[in-house]
Amino acid sequence: MKIKRILALLVSHLFLGLGIIGIVVFAAFFGTQRHYASAQSPSFVRVIHASPDVGTADVFVDGGLLLSSFQFGAVTNYVAVPAGPHKVQIALVGKGIGAAVISETLAVSPGLAYTVAAVGTKATGLSLKVFIDNNLLSPGTAKLRVYQLSPDGGAITVSAQGSTLLSGISYQGASNYLPMSVGAYTFDVTSATHNSTLPMDATLKANTVTSVFTVGLYNGNPQIQVIASQVPGLPGVPNTGSDPNPLLQPDNVQPSAPWIWLLGASALLLIGSGGFIRRLVGKYSN
Amino acid sequence: MHAVRLTLRLLALIVVLILSACGSASISEELELRAPSAIKAATPTVPPVRAYMKNPVRLVIPAIGINAFVESVGTQSNADLATPTQNPWEDVGWYNLGPHPGERGSAVIDGHLDRPGGYPAVFWRLRDIHVGDDVLVTNIAGKTLHFRVTRIALYTPQEAPIQDIFGNWGGIYLNLITCAGDWIPSEHQTTLRLVVYTSLVA
Numbered sequence: 001m002k003i004k005r006i007l008a009l010l011v012s013h014l015f016l017g018l019g020i021i022g023i024v025v026f027a028a029f030f031g032t033q034r035h036y037a038s039a040q041s042p043s044f045v046r047v048i049h050a051s052p053d054v055g056t057a058d059v060f061v062d063g064g065l066l067l068s069s070f071q072f073g074a075v076t077n078y079v080a081v082p083a084g085p086h087k088v089q090i091a092l093v094g095k096g097i098g099a100a101v102i103s104e105t106l107a108v109s110p111g112l113a114y115t116v117a118a119v120g121t122k123a124t125g126l127s128l129k130v131f132i133d134n135n136l137l138s139p140g141t142a143k144l145r146v147y148q149l150s151p152d153g154g155a156i157t158v159s160a161q162g163s164t165l166l167s168g169i170s171y172q173g174a175s176n177y178l179p180m181s182v183g184a185y186t187f188d189v190t191s192a193t194h195n196s197t198l199p200m201d202a203t204l205k206a207n208t209v210t211s212v213f214t215v216g217l218y219n220g221n222p223q224i225q226v227i228a229s230q231v232p233g234l235p236g237v238p239n240t241g242s243d244p245n246p247l248l249q250p251d252n253v254q255p256s257a258p259w260i261w262l263l264g265a266s267a268l269l270l271i272g273s274g275g276f277i278r279r280l281v282g283k284y285s286n
Numbered sequence: 287m288h289a290v291r292l293t294l295r296l297l298a299l300i301v302v303l304i305l306s307a308c309g310s311a312s313i314s315e316e317l318e319l320r321a322p323s324a325i326k327a328a329t330p331t332v333p334p335v336r337a338y339m340k341n342p343v344r345l346v347i348p349a350i351g352i353n354a355f356v357e358s359v360g361t362q363s364n365a366d367l368a369t370p371t372q373n374p375w376e377d378v379g380w381y382n383l384g385p386h387p388g389e390r391g392s393a394v395i396d397g398h399l400d401r402p403g404g405y406p407a408v409f410w411r412l413r414d415i416h417v418g419d420d421v422l423v424t425n426i427a428g429k430t431l432h433f434r435v436t437r438i439a440l441y442t443p444q445e446a447p448i449q450d451i452f453g454n455w456g457g458i459y460l461n462l463i464t465c466a467g468d469w470i471p472s473e474h475q476t477t478l479r480l481v482v483y484t485s486l487v488a
Contacts, residue, residue, distance in 0.1 A: 039437040039483075041450040078449065080456045111447020135453060137383075139361045207361075207383050234452040235381065237443050238367040238396045241465035241476035244404035 008277055015274030018267070042080040043108035049074050050149035050215040051090075051102075051118040051126055052222055060089040060097045069093050072222050073215050075229045083110035088128060090118055102126045115211070119172055121151050129172050135209045137233025138179050142204035146175045146189075150214045150224055154193030158212070160185045182206045189226050194218045200226040207233045339427040340386035345378050345395060349419040350411040356395065356423070358382045367396055367463070374398060375407040378462075384452055387423045388431045388486065392452050392459045395423075399465040399476070409464035412480060421460060421484045433460045433484035440466055440478045451481055458486035 047059060049072050059067035067076060070093075085107045089100035106128060108114055113133040120126040131147065148156050148169040157167040158175075165187075166175045182204055189212070190197040196218060204210055208230050216224040342356040359368040359379035370377040378397035385391035398407035421433040441447070451461050467478030 039439060041439070041447040042454075044449045044453065077455055078453065080450075080454055111445075111450050113449040113453070135449060137361065137365055139363060139365050232383065232453065234448045235361045235383070236364070236366040236448065237441070237446040237451065237463060237479045237481075238362075238369050238379075239443075239465065239475045240369055240396055240398045240407075240409065240463065240479075241469060242398065242400050242402045242404070242407070243471070243474070244400070244402075244469050245471075246402040 008280070011274075011277055013274065015270040015277065018270045040083055041111040043083045043110060044078040044113040045081055045108060046078045046113075046115055047076045048115060048117045048147075048149070048213055048215070048227075050213065051120055052151065052215075052217050052220065053120075053122045054090065054092065054101055054118060054126065056093045057090050057101075057118070058093050058095075058097075060091070060100070061086050063087070063097065073225060073227055075211075075213065075227065078113055078231070081108065083108055088116070090126075102128060104128045106130060115147070115174075117147070117149050117172075117213075119149055119151070124151065131174050133209075134177060135231060135234050137207045137209070137235055140182070140206055142180045142182055142206060143209045143233065144175075144178045144180045144204065144212065145209070146212045146214075148173050148214050150191075150216055150218065152193070152218050152220070153191045153214055153224065155191075156214060157190045157192070159188045159190070177209070180204050180210075187212065187226075189214055191218060196224075198224065198226050200228065202228045202230075205230065209233050337386070339425065340388065341382075341426050342380050342387050342393075342395070342423045343426055344424040346422040346424075347412075347415065347419065348422075349416065350414045352408065352411065354378045354397065354408050356380050359396070367394065369396055369398060375401040378408055381452070386425070387433070387460045388425070388429075388458060390455060390458055392450075392454045392461055394452055394461050394463065396463040399480075409462070412462060412464050412482060413466065415482055420487075421462070421482075423460060431460075432487045434487050435482055436485050437483040439481050439483070441481065442477065443475065443479055446479055446481070450483075460484045460486070 047067065049057065049070050052072070055072065057070045058065060059070055061081065066079070085105050087103070087105050089097055090102040091097060091100040102118055104127065106116065113135055115131040115133055117129045118126070119129045146158050146166050146169055148171055151171060153171060155168050155170045158165050165178060169175050184201070184203045187200045187202060188197050189200060200212065202210060211229045213227045214224065215227060216222045218224050341358060345352065345354050345356050355373070355377045357370040357372055357377045357379050359370060360382055362368050367381055368379060370379040375398055378395050381394040385393050387393040397409035399409055401407045415435055415438065417435050417438060419435045421435065422430055423433065424430045451463070461484065462482040464480050465476040465478070466480040467476045469476055
């Protein structure tokens with residue numbers, strides 16, 4: 001009788017031990033499954049110099065020099081900056097940050113892309129105009145967006161091959177993104193205010209996003225000009241998951257998850273059994 | 287005596303349960319053995335020889351035991367990055383409209399998390415990677431490039447920062463993508479995407 005009691009106690013301890021190990025494995029499986037370090041994405045900013053009254057300039061961000069000798073009409077590539085507010089200052093080249101003619105704080109969100117334009121004249125005031133960009137590609141085709149940054153240009157219309165593509169784009173405004181067939185175009189940019197049409201040649205490549213900027217003055221210097229900038233379009237994130245419960249797919253009938261649930265259930269059963277056996281041993285030994 | 291009999295019955299029940307679990311594992315192993323694993327030829331889409339030679343062909347992540355052939359992929363009709371087609375569950379896909387690994391910008395490689403039924407696919411263990419782990423990519427020319435993990439992030443598909451993932455031109459990056467989270471049957475996709483950002487080691 002004593003040997004049986006010892007045996008039963010051993011079995012109960014074994015069950016408890018195995019059960020606890022099972023619970024630990026179960027917890028470890030789910031505990032490690034969805035724990036990831038994470039970090040905030042930066043923002044992406046490109047800058048265009050479209051202020052006729054500011055000559056070649058230096059651009060400072062948060063007190064540091066970001067761009068040097070930034071010429072009128074120039075467009076930068078997208079630059080990564082930490083998301084959040086940033087103090088942007090623009091000063092004539094070599095004059096230093098203390099001589100900034102534009103000084104503004106801009107808040108940018110993580111992961112978004114922006115076009116920041118230095119705009120305005122001394123008469124109307126110099127400032128920064130911020131556009132949120134969408135560079136998602138259009139598969140096999142191109143996208144076009146037009147920014148009107150000429151202070152005296154009024155509203156503009158853009159046409160190609162005799163067809164109006166975009167119209168009513170006012171100063172400091174930008175068009176929607178227009179899907180375009182791939183190919184070479186001559187875009188005609190017309191200002192109704194000045195009854196003037198400027199041609200601009202551009203080749204729209206597949207899977208790209210083309211930005212067209214009007215900068216400068218119809219009446220004055222620097223003279224009006226049309227600038228194009230092309231960036232690669234970007235795809236959306238892929239779908240790399242699969243249905244865990246597919247129907248009628250005999251080659252893939254076995255989900256991987258059930259074994260861990262079975263382990264968890266077995267562990268609980270072992271613990272319960274261990275406790276039950278101990279109680280029984282206690283009861284029958286009295 | 288009654289206690290011992292009861293104990294034996296319980297023991298038998300538990301043994302049956304554990305054997306059932308082992309049976310499941312065996313089926314899984316069989317499936318893995320049946321999965322195609324032959325090495326295939328690359329499918330370059332860029333005809334110039336010099337560009338072609340930069341196409342990646344193998345991705346190795348020692349820390350999590352990944353050693354995969356790299357296919358060349360473009361986009362799907364909905365503009366999402368495509369996934370490997372030759373061997374969808376064991377290969378990874380390099381985005382051939384972006385830069386090659388080692389070029390300035392963000393090269394991107396995706397891979398399936400799982401195959402139908404929830405059985406692990408090539409990037410099943412991408413979840414276990416850590417900041418600082420090494421990622422190695424070998425191109426057709428035989429050159430191996432060494433990247434290191436700098437950030438790991440989870441996003442919903444709608445909120446994924448595509449400019450950060452695909453369009454950061456401020457350095458030489460290689461970003462890895464797979465699915466994460468829970469399966470949404472009505473959308474036929476998971477709730478999240480796991481993005482592992484890496485940077486070229488000098």
